[in-house]
Every structure is written in structure tokens, then in C-alpha cells.
Amino acid sequence: MKTPIKVTITGAAGHIGYALAFRVASGEMFGPKQPVILRLLEIPQALSSVHGVGMELEDCALPLLYDTVLTDDPAIGFREADYAILIGAKPRSKGMERKDLITENAKIFSAQGRAINDHASGDVRVLVVGNPANTNALIAASNAPDLNPRQFTAMTRLDHNRALGQLANKTNNLVADIKRMTIWGNHSMTQFPDASNCLVNGTPAYDLVSRDWAIDHFIPRIQRRGAEIIEARGLSSAASAADAVVDHVRNWALGTPEGDWVSMSVPTDGSYGIEEGIVFSFPVTCKAGNYEIVQGLEIDDFSRSRLRASEKELREERAIIEDLLH
């Protein structure tokens, strides 16, 4: 029998967490032969609700789900975690300034970083989904002195998948036929969805669609897709966000396909001129639990200005919570 993988999900009673837990437990994240143990961590006010999630998980009779732990104690929630998916975050309330949103979440994610440092597996891999995801990941990593910052990532996979969907739609192809999509920067309005390296059935995307289409339609639509979903559904993206979590972690754990890459927000290392000290989305390849930033892509002036804009935003976010960094 394979050793079960322990997956901690915070905010598991929320819409994304609820959509995610069942997909992890049914084997979509690590494959049909890999048992999992779920540790669902919630705030005290959501304990009854997450208890209901636990009951529904039990009601699924899922053969791969070896155990489910429900708790509001981070020491229990992160204990021996192999993967920590940090979804729970303080949402922006009416009249709240962006600076306050960043500061409030910084407190949550610095505490979670410490708890992960103290209780999780030394090899834990962390994915931050709760916004502002990139800066929350930076804070968590900075508060986990015994871990490598590379173990902390933030999610731009939903943006990546959205971009694949839009390009597939525009070119009337299947998403499976498109490779080498890239999301650069922050998971925010400054993100840069970049189709310039994409291959559609082996043909460069810009042989099939114009750069004007990319600039005028594709890029802004991906940047604003979250709002478009809210308008249609009356609720923010949940199932698609959960799907992106599954994709992000599965690729990280099991690897990316040969000849393709995915987008992950990871600590900067100087690649593409983005200096250290922030968590920034890059094209990455993954193999057996490791990721490497794809090197050597051409960055033209237009792209450079987009990367700089997102970098600038992330450095501003960093400045707001500088006192919580170590």
C-alpha cells in the first residue's frame, strides 16, 4: 500500500474549498492509486459548516480517502502536511482600502507560515490561493525559516487555464492542442497573459491571431475574467479555481508534459530581470516535485513594460507588509 499523502486545505468550508476537497479525495490530484488524508482547517465560526463537508466526504465512500481531520487549530491542521493549500483569506469588505486588505491578510499568512514551519513535513509544498495570493505567499515563506522559500508558491493557474480557453475558442481548437501559454507577474489586474510563445497544433499563435487581438481583447479579458464570472453567476469562480488548484499541484507533484510548460507564481531569482524578493508568475516546467523557471524566452519592449508594471505592483505590496518579513 502506498503511504497516503497528507493534504491540508484552509478555508475548506468556502466555495473553492468545498469544490476542491471532493476532487482531491476522489484521486484527481495525485492519481487513482494514491491514497490521501485530508486535513481541513477552518476558522472557529465555520467549524459546523466544515463538519458538514466532512460528513459529505464520508458519504461519498471514496476508496482513496483514508482519513479526514476537521479542525480550527493550525498545529493540528498542518501536522505532517505534504501539501498545504491556503485558500482561506480575509475578503475585501465594503469601504476597505487595498492597503488594509493586504495588511489584514499579512497577519493571517504570517501566522500560517509559522505554523507550517513548525508542524508540516519538511518537504511540504505550499500553494497560496487566498488573495493577494502572491504577497501572501511571500509572507508565509518569510515566516517559515526552516523551509526553503521555493516550497511556497501562489496560484496563477486559473489565469493560465482561462487564457488557454480563450485562445482555443478564438482559434477554434481544443485546449489540448495549445502549448506554452504564459502568465507573467501578479495574480491581479497587472498580470500579463502572454500568448507570444504559444503553439496551436504546432503553429505559432501569432500566425493565427493578430497581436492587436491579443492586446485589445485577449489580455484585458483574462485580467477581468473574474468579474465577468461574478456578473454571470452572481458568485465568484469556485469550481474553476478548484480545478486550477488540482492542475497546479498535480503538475508540481507529477511533472509537466514534455514540450509544454505551465504558469506558477514562485519566488523570484533574477530570471527575466525580476530581482529577488517577491513572488512572481513565470512559465515553469516541473518534474518529480521540483519546478524550474523556463529560461531564454524573448521579451520584447511591449512584454518588458508589462512585466515591469506587475513587478512594480508586487514591490508596492511588499512595501506595505515589509515589517512582517524576516
Place this chain on the structure above:
Amino acid sequence: MKTPIKVTITGAAGHIGYALAFRVASGEMFGPKQPVILRLLEIPQALSSVHGVGMELEDCALPLLYDTVLTDDPAIGFREADYAILIGAKPRSKGMERKDLITENAKIFSAQGRAINDHASGDVRVLVVGNPANTNALIAASNAPDLNPRQFTAMTRLDHNRALGQLANKTNNLVADIKRMTIWGNHSMTQFPDASNCLVNGTPAYDLVSRDWAIDHFIPRIQRRGAEIIEARGLSSAASAADAVVDHVRNWALGTPEGDWVSMSVPTDGSYGIEEGIVFSFPVTCKAGNYEIVQGLEIDDFSRSRLRASEKELREERAIIEDLLH
């Protein structure tokens, strides 16, 4: 390339439909190599919401999802459907009598039966989830004169899985170690969850748990589990119901494991003394798209009285909508 399987889901913007659509589209129902086309059928008032579901499906960049059709027209929604999952139903509103609930839904499901008859594949397989599921399935089948009534089933798989979960919990085993659970009768409070044939790691369940436990705890808990979930979550079961849909259809399409069976509500044929004319849950084995009721199980006096009670309820439901049957 495999021909995509066309799956129609009604009520796709509701909680169960929302939890289900993404799991079907990601390959959980028919396996990782089988493309699917989703046809999401909603009532006109929910079109904006189901449009949002369609956008989120696009945002997942799922390689197996070849197309998504969003409509409020049953002629389009059921067109060439290989599988029709009927979730949308009129819920019980405050002060509504059970008789009125049955009558209101009978109108919906007789119309859907006709639409399926006229537009779906001749081999369509139908699963009714919307309550009262068994009688709704009976009505739909009766209004589809060109189809075999055996193509219409109702869902007791959630009850079946809940029963597996409870027995696994009680005996401290994994659900994968338990075989031959049975739900008999109606998907309602009169259902009879029957562990008397269960094997737990090969050992008869009643060598491990007492019949008194089954009667006093197990049976009533499964019957009332839906209410227990609502109390904890503040919402009815959604992800676990969607999971049961995946299980029901996957087993029907791809078969049940050797030596085990599942519970499905199917048209009665005289098996176990339940006369024709209702849709009743039995233990069934499935193989390549067909199901057979497991024959020859011993039914003691206690079990017989439970089967009769559920049969009586289903005949009463039938009497209420008799004028809609053909």
C-alpha cells in the same frame, strides 16, 4: 479519436449540477481517455447563471471537454444525448403538501420523458436525481414510448454510499474493504439500507456489528442523513450527491467489480415479489451498459416488512400521478 459521449444535465446551475458538471468534464465519469460534450439544460430564469457555469468550464481548459451547449430548450438540451441526468426539479416550498409536490414534478418529468423520447439517442441512459426521484423516473419512462423503460433509473447511490461510509466507520475499516451493500425501495424515509449481505474484508458484517445496531442506529441514520447534512452545512448535500451521480453512471456504463454490486432504482420486474409498475431500488450488477438485478438473496421477515413498506409508498405515489402514465 474516440467519439465524444454526450451528457445532458438538467438543473446544471443548481448546487448538485454545479458540483457535477466539472467532474464529468474532467473525465471522472467515463475515464481519462473519453471525450465528452456537455449539454446543460436550465429553466429560463437560470440561463444567466448556467452561462456562468459554461464560462467556468471554459476556464478550466479541460482536455476532454469537446463542447458545452447551454440552453433552456429541451429539444436542444436532449439532442442525441447518450446520458441524461435529470437533477432539476421543483423543490418543496413552505406549506406545500407532498401530493402537490409529486403532481408538480410529474408535469416536469412527463415533459422531459417526451423530449428525451423525441430527441435523445435511442440508446440513451437516464438517471433521475430530482425528487421524488423514483416516481419521476417512472413518469419519464412512461412518456417515452419509443424507449425501453429499463433505460430510466433513479438514484439511490447516495444512500448506498452513505451506508458504506457508516459501516466502514463503525467497523473501523476502509470503504474499499466493504462489499455487497444494498439499498432497497424508495429514495425516501421508507428506504431500507440493508447490511445483512455485506462482507467486511470477507467477513459477514453481522459477525462484526449487531442487528440491533443496524436497526436502532444504522438504518435510521441513513434514512435521515440528508437532514443531518442540512443541519451542519445549512445547505443540502451537493458534492456528495454529484459524487453519487458519477458513481451510478460510471458503474452503469463501465460495469461493477466482480464479486460486488451497487444499488440502483430501476423498473420493477417481479424480482423479490415487487410487482411491475414502479421504480424501486435493488442490488444490481452492471456490465457494458446493462444492469441485472441480483437474484436469490435471502429476505427474512424483518426485511420483507421493510420492502413492503417502501413498495406501498411507491404505489401511493404512483396513484397520485396515474393519469400522467401511458
